[in-house]
Amino acid sequence: MKKRLLTMILVFAMVMGLAGCGTKNNSKIEISMYLWDKNMTRELTPWLEKKFPDIEFTFVSGFNSMDYYSYLNDHGELPDIITCRRFSLNDAAHLSNQLMDLSETKLVGTFYDSYIENNRETSGAIRWLPMCAEVDGLMANKDLFDKYNIPLPTNYQEFVAAMKKFEDNGVQGFMTDFGADYTCLEIMQGCAIPELKSLEGTTWRSKYESEKKDGEVGLDDKVWPTVFKKFDQFIKDIGITSEMMTDEFSEIVQKFNKGEIAVMRATANDCVYSRNTSGQNTVMLPYFGETSEDNWILTYPVLQTAVNKKVEEDKEKEEAVLKVLEAMYSEKGQQCLSSGNAVLSYNKNVDIEINDALSNVKDCIDSNHMYMRLASTEIFAISKDVAGKMIKGEYGPEEAYQDFNTQLTTVGEVETPEVIIKQKKSYSYGLGEHGNPASSSVLNTLRKGTDKQIAIGFWNVATSSVFKGDYTQQKLLWLFTFKAFTKEAQYTGEDIISIMEWLVNKNENGNNPIRHKNFIPVTSGMEYSMKDNGDGTYTLDQVTINGKAIDKKATYSVLLVGEDDCITNDIYCGCPMPENLKAKYQDTSDDYRVVFVNAVKKCGQFQEPSDYVTIEK
């Protein structure tokens, strides 16, 4: 009874902490911040923690979706600070009542009107603040161009010609991941930016973005037919096939880095990353128009930030949150986020030095030929659908326009998604004395569902509390970590200790695999203890099974859940997994999401969490 009561108190404290209700801890103000991408842990989160020692941050790696935040809001776990890249005012409308109006803050005053006005609601409120412009366009391997003596194109015709020359030389000129909705959306819009930026295009867009109910505004019949024509032309000119409808972005990047592909869709960030990792001279190219004066680059804010309205209830906390936001939107904060890869700051008081990789699109920048993508959730989805059909040759541009328009304006009955499980117990999210209950529950479910003796999550495998109630597939996926993999292996006890040492201990180069205390490894079927060194690093103490030291010689079936890239990569942690350990694991037969959903189905309920870690001070 006593233990139950203590657990309830702990759960309550954690939920309150996440919901932004618990504001102070040991005289520190607690702020929860959801990260749309783990990339933010690279520089921004460590910098913020260092800059604000009086604030206790809880960073959670979430999803790049407004629907995800609606899901959190429905369960009362909307964080204090929300970040999201995919944004449109329409998508964000249903969260308006839960978000703070920032229009009268000093921070909003620092924005150029031209950029902040895009986020103004009809009521005048500004709830989302755009972070500097990320360039999303065509990434070219200039070394490859040089190798085959092909000049970098300056307009569409030259671009098509260049691609053909590469094909002639047996090199794939263009390849990208049309399996990803954003790729479909961006290339489709990128092909016809002048039309979309025309008077009719901007007028339509303004009308679409201010529609008051779904399906109210269909595609403009002057602007959008051209968009599909140009995209269709692009498919034909470049030779886009259904083989490119993959979402294996990293595989394409690997090929690109090896010089097997000349051009691919990527962001300026990807471009710099590729340059840094492969040593190739990569540059960004614009979306080409008929002439070089018609070239445009496609941009969007690196992310959008909003603040939970509940923060206003505590003036001290409100001040603290606004200071954090001001820091994020300061020059240093924007550098932390863009690493110099952004092209434009939306703030008057921030200058951004453009990276060399963007030199080839400087004319576009100077002439303000920067198009901000139209990125509502429905446009993403429809773009993927329509682009796929066009690539597959199912229909031409006219049908595509009609189909797109139909999908955009048809508000069909929403199909009730299938309920996979009815969860009877809830488990809170938050790092307690012996781990994160929600993550533990998810990993225990995975282990049981995959019949493994041990499961190891490289970091938090849950993104929110396990809630009581119905779980559809989408809700299950929102609960499970974004961008992960599942590997299975037969590891000895010694191997498992090595894995935990890799995940916990600072490596020989001084790199720390744990980006933040919220992101410590999760285990199931075994426990571990580690010492908090007080400087953000930890030292593994021991690995046990049911309290007894793990048998080093015994062999265990192990499920690994994680994304080793974030730990291995130099720009993140720089802690590569030892090769001997890598050699022993293999991919699961299914995608990590399928593995997870199947495991949940098999178990029927999320498993009880267990105490999987002990952190000694």
Add this chain to the structure above:
Amino acid sequence: MRKRLKMIFVCVGSIFLLIAISTTYYQFVSETIYEESAAHLKEIYHQTNQSLHNLVGNNWATMKMWIPYLKDAKDDLQVNAYIEDVQEKIGFTDFYFISREGMYQTNKGEVGYLDMKDQLAKLILQDEDVVVNSVVPGKPEIMVFAVPTEPGTFRGFSYEAIAISFNNDDLVKTLEISSFNGQSSSYVIYPDGRVLVDNTNNAESNVYNFLAMLKSNSNLDSQELQELKKTFLKGKSGVKTFRIRHENYYLVYEPANFENWILIGLVPTDVVNSSMNSLQSSTLSVSIGVSVCLAVVLLAYLNRVNQETLRKKDTELLYREELFSTLSNHVNDIFIMLDKDTFQVNYISPNIEKLVGISEEEVRDDIRNLDQVVNKGQYDMILDHLNDILPGQQGEWDREYVHQKTGEIRWFHVTALCREILDDKKYILAMSDRTKDKMINQKLQEAVNTAESANRAKSTFLSNMSHDIRTPMNAILGFATLASSNVDNVDKVKEYLSKILAAGNHLLSLINDVLDMSHIESGKMRLEETEVNLIRILNNLKTIIEGQIQEKQLQFSIDTSTITDENVLCDEVRLNQALMNLLSNAIKFTPPGGHVSVSIEQFPHHNDGEAIYKIHVKDTGIGMPQEFVERIFEPFERERTSTVSKIQGTGLGMAITKNIVDMMGGSIQVYTEVNKGTEFVIQLTLRLLSQQDHPIQENQNDLHLSDNNDTSIFDGKRLLIVEDNELNREIACEILSEYGFLIDTAHNGVEALDKIMHCQDNEYDLIIMDVQMPIMDGYEATRRIRALDDPRLASIPILAMTANAFEEDRRDAKECGMDGFLSKPINIEEIVAGLKEVFHS
């Protein structure tokens, strides 16, 4: 007191009135200044706004004037030259030809996209003039003024509108205000506070949002800020004052009449009101000066009145204190005040040392020190009493203290009250010294006890006397009755008469003892020391009791062997009486065959001429229980009543003996054991008498006794018996007649005097005179007889015969001229002896 209060009220009222007038005046002046300043400011900023409006209007008008020229220009070069010319005159930053897509080309050939948002549609589609805030990457924020044109081309660029831009910073000049010495700030803002143009005085640099700046730095609350925002949205103008940080500001706002811009002016109030403030300050200074002077005078007056009041109160307090202190020192009440919670003593009257012998300091240190000086057997603590007393209540208790210096016990009645004084709860103790009352009460109680004891003694006495008198009286009357009914039986009559005689003697001795006791207790008994021989006294006693010794077949012994000095000064009669009592008891309570002894021991005394004598009277009788011994010297105490013991006694003998010994300055001890015997030891200190110096004569009584039976000398002698009681007279006549006297009688002193005065030839040889008689008592009659002129009559011997048998009666008789003293009832031997003595002398 009432007058003073009235005066204070008047003074306070005056001050309030003065303050009210000053406040009203100040408010009036402030409002006037505000209105004047507000009007002034509104006018200034209205002009500034007009300049801004003119700037925009002029720009639009000017550009419209250019349109025909641009249209009619020969070539692009001419257009360019014209534009450069007007640029130089007006000072705009760039000139733009704008396409319907929002693309631009400057006259210098620069191309790009001019982001005009929805203003582009307004410009192109609705043919309206627009002004828009825009940005071109890498350049400062610009304000674009655009007007629609007929479609045209410039260097191949198709345009439908032209525009000029100013850097926002350059527009600041429009807002510059020459007034206020550059201390004013001007802004153009959007209704949500975003700053479009910032012409600040540098005091508030980097103001990105005016409302946010106010929220952070001003004293306006969120509600006031929302009201201000609503005012901005409604396009109203106005003036407001508030504080930014620690400085007051005027805020002037006015809509700019195009777009939704608002012109804001922010000027420190001190700057705006500098001249007015000076006047106000001067006026206020004078007002304050006058007010201060009045206040000072008033305060001085009040202070004086207050001081006088305080002085009087101090004096009163001093008097009270002195009075209280004096009273405290002179009354037998101790006053203490102490705190209820801490028991800390706040006040203690200084007389505590006098009354209890404990110092003030000791009690101040700890009130419980008082508990240290209480009398034995009082265990209740002072704090126990105090803790029971609640605020408003009173408690009382008595306390005995031992005076720490004199050691005497003093009784106090303590009254304690718990009172709230100035929000503190205090105990007030009044310790009233009741020692005198207690002593008086004790004495009264003793007196009552004594009275009750005396009463009891009297009752006991009467009871005893009733019993002891009735007993012999019963015998006398009983045997007299038997004798009268047996007159014929001479033997029985003799027997009865002898028993009547014995009972009568017992009754007489009882009466004598009672009288002796009464005499002793009333203090009338006096010792008459004479020269006596102790051995002789013992021998005489032996002679007296010898008959009884033999009768009871007892052994008797006297031991005087240790006496070296037998002649001493002593009251022989009383010593005899004491020893006789002891011996009588010894004989009385010693059964036949027993032994009775008397011995005298002599011990030296530290005073020369004195010696200590111990006289032991010892028997082997029945002894006494110890409890009786303790009461043996109390009157009427007998171990057993005569009825039970068959042993007669008055019960006064031992009491008389003890009193006699006490009067002689000696002591008497009793040693006894039941059935073993008793020993009385009298210890006396007697003055010694040398036998050579004072040879003691043999008792003459012995000589007289030798011829006691010779009564022939009485024959023919004439006696006058003066007695008022007929029976006594008859008895006396009968007895004395038997001795040969010729007897005449008189009934009182007058009759006797008369008979004496009228007698013939020495008719009377002796007069026996009763003392207490009606008409004339014996003393008076004697004095009259002695005063007769005839010496022969005046010298007739007179013997008193009275029931008053005390020594003083003898003395009185002698003093009035009587020659002897016979006591009643008549003892024949005594009377014969007395008569013989008269006739012999």
